Amino acid sequence: MEFITDIITNPNIPTSFMDSNNILELLFRFILNLAVTVFVINYVYFRATGKRSYVFTYIMISTTVFFLCFLLGSIELQLGFALGLFAIFGIIRYRTDTIPIREMTYLFLVITISVINALTRGEVSFGEIAFTNAAFMATTWVMERVWMKRHLARRTIVYDRLDLIHPSKHQELIDDIETRTGMVVAKFSIGQIDLAKGYTKLIVFYKESATPNILTDAEISDRST
Numbered sequence: 150m151e152f153i154t155d156i157i158t159n160p161n162i163p164t165s166f167m168d169s170n171n172i173l174e175l176l177f178r179f180i181l182n183l184a185v186t187v188f189v190i191n192y193v194y195f196r197a198t199g200k201r202s203y204v205f206t207y208i209m210i211s212t213t214v215f216f217l218c219f220l221l222g223s224i225e226l227q228l229g230f231a232l233g234l235f236a237i238f239g240i241i242r243y244r245t246d247t248i249p250i251r252e253m254t255y256l257f258l259v260i261t262i263s264v265i266n267a268l269t270r271g272e273v274s275f276g277e278i279a280f281t282n283a284a285f286m287a288t289t290w291v292m293e294r295v296w297m298k299r300h301l302a303r304r305t306i307v308y309d310r311l312d313l314i315h316p317s318k319h320q321e322l323i324d325d326i327e328t329r330t331g332m333v334v335a336k337f338s339i340g341q342i343d344l345a346k347g348y349t350k351l352i353v354f355y356k357e358s359a360t361p362n363i364l365t366d367a368e369i370s371d372r373s374t
Contacts, residue, residue, distance in 0.1 A: 182266040185282045186211040186259055189289050194255055197293040203252055211259040218267035301335050302357035309348050314339055
């Protein structure tokens with residue numbers, strides 16, 4: 150109690166310690182940044198991919214970058230500081246799995262949003278900041294919920310029924326793949342055919358949104374590198 154009393158009564162305490170304007174600005178910017186990040190990660194990314202493992206990481210990185218930028222933003226190194234953050238987080242590789250391209254894109258997105266919300270001051274109005282955040286949310290939502298639903302993912306599979314590769318039985322082949330894998334197949338191409346071993350390699354193009362738990366060829370390649 151004596152410490153609190155000294156802080157209140159001591160005239161030598163810097164006024165910035167009790168500056169309500171700075172505190173309100175910090176609170177407003179933090180709420181805005183957190184709301185935008187939660188929308189992008191939870192209501193767009195998670196609902197589109199179903200991958201919960203990155204949600205915690207994205208939100209905590211966003212919060213960390215925001216406070217780091219805001220509290221150190223008074224230093225006249227704002228541009229270099231922001232670029233340095235991109236460089237630092239851009240070379241991060243977790244020791245478990247390599248981050249896929251899609252997840253890396255979201256990582257840069259949350260870092261960008263946090264840097265903008267923390268460092269944009271002076272001539273940039275809150276209206277411009279709000280519009281920028283709204284543009285990020287709208288663009289991400291449209292790309293994931295509209296464009297990606299029409300996007301066809303690619304997956305190479307080893308198929309064991311050579312009797313269905315005849316052109317007259319292609320619809321039966323598609324039905325068989327959908328029944329056995331759950332993929333909604335739009336089209337396919339026939340690759341290597343091994344008559345001796347009785348299998349062929351099919352390049353299947355399917356709607357990724359219907360089976361988000363099936364890795365595409367690109368995602369498998371990312372994890373193997």
